[in-house]
Amino acid sequence: MSYVIPAVPVVSVPVVGRAxxxxxxxxxxxxxNYVEHAKEMGFTGREAPFFFIKPADNALVVPQGQTGEMAYPPLTKDLHHEIELVACIGTGGRNIKAADAKKHIWGYAVGLDMTRRDLQGEQKKLGRPWEIGKAFEQAAPIxxxxxAAQAGDVENADIWVQVNGKDRQRSNVSKLIWNIGEIIEHISAAWELAPGDLIYTGTPEGVAAVxxxxxxxxxxxGLPELRVRVV
Structure with a gap:
């Protein structure tokens, strides 16, 4: 098939031990999706889960043992880090039950949901969509x-991020408000999940500027570390 303009390349993520x-x-x-993070953002309780989407080309793919370089994005003066466990979907479907969700997960990775917090805050006050705060180039390092079979007990794994060698966020995946199975149940009720979908499952407390x-x-x-330098 030929196109009138160049086709966008497929974004893909390395797999440990595979070519x-x-x-x-x-x-x-x-x-x-973590109680203490909800509190630091001004909310409490187990509110109904909600979701937003980033384009695939927002991914900043960082191979194992390397340090990715993220360009400081335009328009913001308050770029925040949010460390997350990422569930990678291998088998899609609609209305997937939480009890069956693990069958749909191909693997796991470490991700960062980078956020232009000042821009996000402005949109919240106006009741407008968050995309300008959440969806921008390199906003989703991974x-x-x-x-999955080699990832260990990710649902009870420690999760953390350090900035310049000092702890910023440190928690445990078991503290998710909505666990991975429940997340997949809710998402697949709203959208049809498909192979290649990535689910950033939420961030613990301690988000801050870089x-x-x-x-x-x-x-x-149990997963390879993710290293990113802001340039």
């Missing part, structure tokens, strides 16, 4: 994917 890579279709993100020259190192126990 093949994981092609990305969509990036779903879960908002305020490390290599580990197949600037040019800062190095972020994020991790989830």
């Amino acid at each position: 093949e890579t994981f092609p990305v279709r969509r990036i779903y993100c879960v908002g305020r 490390g290599p994917i580990v197949p 600037g040019k020259g800062d190095t972020l190192v994020g991790g989830v126990t």
